[in-house]
Amino acid sequence: PEQEPQNDLLLRALWRNHASYMRLITDPYSLKENAWTDTITRQLGYRINFTSAAFGNFTPGKTFKVKLGVKNVGAAPCYVGGKPTIIILDADMEKVASGTANFDVSTLPVADSYEEALAAQSEECFVEVALPDNLAAGRYFVCLAVTDENGGPYLNLPLQDGYDKIYRLASFVFV
Numbered sequence: 001p002e003q004e005p006q007n008d009l010l011l012r013a014l015w016r017n018h019a020s021y022m023r024l025i026t027d028p029y030s031l032k033e034n035a036w037t038d039t040i041t042r043q044l045g046y047r048i049n050f051t052s053a054a055f056g057n058f059t060p061g062k063t064f065k066v067k068l069g070v071k072n073v074g075a076a077p078c079y080v081g082g083k084p085t086i087i088i089l090d091a092d093m094e095k096v097a098s099g100t101a102n103f104d105v106s107t108l109p110v111a112d113s114y115e116e117a118l119a120a121q122s123e124e125c126f127v128e129v130a131l132p133d134n135l136a137a138g139r140y141f142v143c144l145a146v147t148d149e150n151g152g153p154y155l156n157l158p159l160q161d162g163y164d165k166i167y168r169l170a171s172f173v174f175v
Contacts, residue, residue: 015113019075048155048158049073053170064131066099066127077108085098085151099130101127144166
């Protein structure tokens with residue numbers, strides 16, 4: 001019988017053991033710009049992915065509701081946990097309002113392979129943000145973070161438009 005390539009064997013072991021860490025003892029130069037190393041890095045540990053965000057109207061003095069889809073596409077559970085939080089920032093990047101979901105990312109299920117993780121159904125969670133009555137006219141940003149028990153941004157997410165673990169999802173102009 002044909003022997004399984006070493007890379008595939010290692011990836012299967014990573015998923016079978018729901019690995020959070022791995023140490024490769026080799027020449028560091030051989031890992032530089034190596035597609036196989038990138039594949040392992042993308043799958044090792046937890047990887048919290050927000051797959052959708054749906055929200056209603058942005059109206060001062062009203063509750064802004066957000067429905068999020070989230071799943072873990074990494075090999076390991078997110079042991080540290082954290083709660084999805086929506087943060088509304090003004091044009092000066094000052095926090096205007098925020099709300100936190102009653103959901104902990106540590107409860108997300110873990111798949112047995114990367115393909116299975118990517119195909120898995122997202123969990124839904126909901127966040128409500130009470131917007132203040134006295135919002136000035138201007139641009140506002142709807143941002144997402146996973147926060148710790150003190151409400152501080154806690155986890156890096158695989159999203160593009162982020163700064164200090166807070167990621168911009170959308171913007172609104174209030175007139």
